[in-house]
Amino acid sequence: GAVVSQHPSWVICKSGTSVKIECRSLDFQATTMFWYRQFPKQSLMLMATSNEGSKATYEQGVEKDKFLINHASLTLSTLTVTSAHPEDSSFYICSARGLAGSSYEQYFGPGTRLTVT
Amino acid sequence: AQSVTQLDSHVSVSEGTPVLLRCNYSSSYSPSLFWYVQHPNKGLQLLLKYTSAATLVKGINGFEAEFKKSETSFHLTKPSAHMSDAAEYFCVVSGARGGKLIFGQGTELSVKP
Numbered sequence: 001g002a003v004v005s006q007h008p009s010w011v012i013c014k015s016g017t018s019v020k021i022e023c024r025s026l027d028f029q030a031t032t033m034f035w036y037r038q039f040p041k042q043s044l045m046l047m048a049t050s051n052e053g054s055k056a057t058y059e060q061g062v063e064k065d066k067f068l069i070n071h072a073s074l075t076l077s078t079l080t081v082t083s084a085h086p087e088d089s090s091f092y093i094c095s096a097r098g099l100a101g102s103s104y105e106q107y108f109g110p111g112t113r114l115t116v117t
Numbered sequence: 118a119q120s121v122t123q124l125d126s127h128v129s130v131s132e133g134t135p136v137l138l139r140c141n142y143s144s145s146y147s148p149s150l151f152w153y154v155q156h157p158n159k160g161l162q163l164l165l166k167y168t169s170a171a172t173l174v175k176g177i178n179g180f181e182a183e184f185k186k187s188e189t190s191f192h193l194t195k196p197s198a199h200m201s202d203a204a205e206y207f208c209v210v211s212g213a214r215g216g217k218l219i220f221g222q223g224t225e226l227s228v229k230p
Contacts, residue, residue, distance in 0.1 A: 034217075041225075042222075043207065043220045043221065043222050044161075044207070044220045046217060046218070049217070091158075093160055095161075106218060108160045108162075110159060110160035111158070111160045
């Protein structure tokens with residue numbers, strides 16, 4: 001149990017376009033979802049925290065108008081990278097936390113590789 | 118505030134020999150600690166977690182870690198490395214229950230045949 005999926009697993013887009021990444025909790029209700037960014041050979045950096053039905057909380061230095069996060073249901077959160085540029089190329093990972101059993105553990109998705117050309 | 122430091126950016130071992138990945142943490146209150154593994158271009162898999170129960174925690178794939186409060190350490194060990202263990206390992210701390218996860222810088226484990 002506690003499976004999180006992401007779609008797409010990889011995407012290539014042109015500079016200036018927008019791309020949406022979906023994060024779904026498949027077998028539990030995720031009251032909170034997290035979005036991370038990971039550069040090659042580096043650790044995960046938390047971008048934002050989203051609670052179902054409310055606005056996301058962004059970490060310092062993350063542009064909320066560029067990285068739009070929506071958490072409209074208890075099983076789906078989306079990250080939209082608007083007006084993407086090559087420097088936005090990265091590996092984006094989501095995690096979901098809910099009341100899976102009695103655990104507040106975060107369950108991670110498999111990640112989405114974004115390449116902006 | 119919480120922080121975590123992984124003392125080695127890269128560890129190389131021979132297959133069949135022990136693995137030791139070192140992690141020190143800092144937390145202003147009783148932490149939850151985790152070890153995750155990430156294979157190339159994959160998401161994170163939880164190896165084990167400490168949440169104030171037994172200080173010696175056993176995880177999947179033969180890994181275990183010992184919480185040592187006096188040393189503020191949570192080192193990951195495995196008696197005998199396997200080629201499939203080659204991956205990136207992250208030590209992670211969470212403060213209050215359900216709080217944010219703070220990731221260490223990661224340790225790349227290489228396993229030589």
